[in-house]
Amino acid sequence: MARLARLRVYPVKGLDGIDLEAADVLEGGTVAHDREYALFDTGGDVLNGKRTERVHALETDYDPATGLLAVETSDGEERQFDLEADRETAATWFSEFFDVELSFERDTSLGFVDRREMGPSVVSTATLETVASWFDGMTVAGARRRLRANIEVAGVDPFWEDRFVGANAPAFEIGGIRFDGVTPCGRCVVPRRDPDTGDPTEEFRTRFVRKREETFPEWADLDAFDHYYSLMLITRVPASDRGRTLRVGDPVEISRN
Template structure:
C-alpha cells in the first residue's frame, strides 16, 4: 500500500535538506523545521536558486536534535552555527559569500512555503522519480530528489505519478490521511527554472525543461485531472494540513488512506 517512504525537511529555505523519521505538524500546517528560516537581500527579496544560483554550491548539514547547522562553501572549510541564536552570523556567512548584504528571518508557525495558499508539505512518489530518471539517465535518483525538493516521498505506489490521484478538479478538494494527520490535496506543483540546475554545482541544463515537458505529456496518466495542468512542467502535489492537526506526527511507514 502507498505509504511514507521518506520525509525531508529544508530548515533554511533553498539550502540542502535533512531526512528525518518523523515530523510534527505546526499550528500553521507545516512540518516543524521545514523552511523555518529564509535568507533575504537588502531589497527584501528572497535569496533562492532562481535569483542566486550559486547558493546551490553551498553544502549544508543539519543537526536538528541540537539545532545546529554546518555550512561549507569550500570542501575544507566548514563552519557550524547554533539555531536560532546565531542567525546574524549565518547572514554574515552568506553576505561574504555573495558579496552583498544578506539578512535572515524565521517563521516558526508556518515557515516560508513556496505556495502561500497551499502551504502544506509537497508530496511525490518514488515511482515518479524512477520514471523521470529514465528521461535523464545521467542523473541519479538522489540528484532528482534534490532538484524537486519534495517533503514527503511515497513508496509502494503501483504507477508513476500516482500522487496525481491526490488532487481532483480545480476548486475541489481531495481528502486523505497519512497516519493520524489529515491532508487536503489541492493541485500539482508548477515548477520554476531551478530544477534545470544541478543541485551540487548549479550548472544549468538548457534542455532539461523541454525534455521534461515532452516526456511528461507522453506519460501523462489517465487518472490525472488534466484541467489542473495549464502546461506539463508540473511535479509533486501541493497540499494543506488543517489547523486541527497541530502537534500530530507524520512518520515513515504511515499509509495513505482516502477519506
C-alpha cells in the same frame, strides 16, 4: 502497501534538505523545520535557488536538536553556525559569500514557504524513478534533490499524486492525518540544474515537458494542470489535524470522505 517512505525538510530556504524520522505538522499547516529560516536582502527579497545558482556551491547540514548549521563550500571551507543563539554571525558570513547584505530570519509557526496558505509537498518514489529515467546520468537521489518534496510515498504507481487535484478528487491520509490536494506544483529554474554543480541540464525543460505529456496518467484531470511543466502535489492539512506527528513508515490511504 502505500507508506510514508521519506520525510524531508529544508531548514534554510534554498539550501540542502535533511531527512527526519518524525516531524509535527505545525499549526500553520506546514512540516516542522521546513524553511524555518531564510536569508533576506535589505529590500525584503529572499535569497534562494531561483535567484542565484551560487547556492549549489554550498553543502549544508542542520541539526534540529541543537540548532547548528554546518556549511562546506566547493572550495573546502567549513563553518558551523548556531542559528538558535547567533544568527548575526551566520548572516555576516552568508552576506560575504553571496556578495549581498543579508539577514537571517526565522519563522517557527509556518516557515518561509512559497505558498503560505498551503502545506506540505508530496511526490511518490515511483515518480522520482520515472523522472530520473528521462535524463542520461540522473539518479533517483538527484531527482529527489532537484524536486525538493517534503513527503515521499512508496508502494504506489508513478504520478500517484496527480489524482488528488481536479474535479471530485479524493483526499488521502498518512497515519490518520488528512491531506487535501490543492494544486500541482509548477516548476521553476531550479530542477534543471545539477544539485551539486549548479550546471544546467541541456534542454531540460523541453524534454521534461515532452515526457510528462507522453506519460500523463489517463485517470488524472488534465484541466487541473496549467501546463506540463508541473510535477509534485501541494497539499493542505485541515486545521483539525494540525499539531499531530508524521512518522516514516506510516500507512498512506486514500480517503473519499
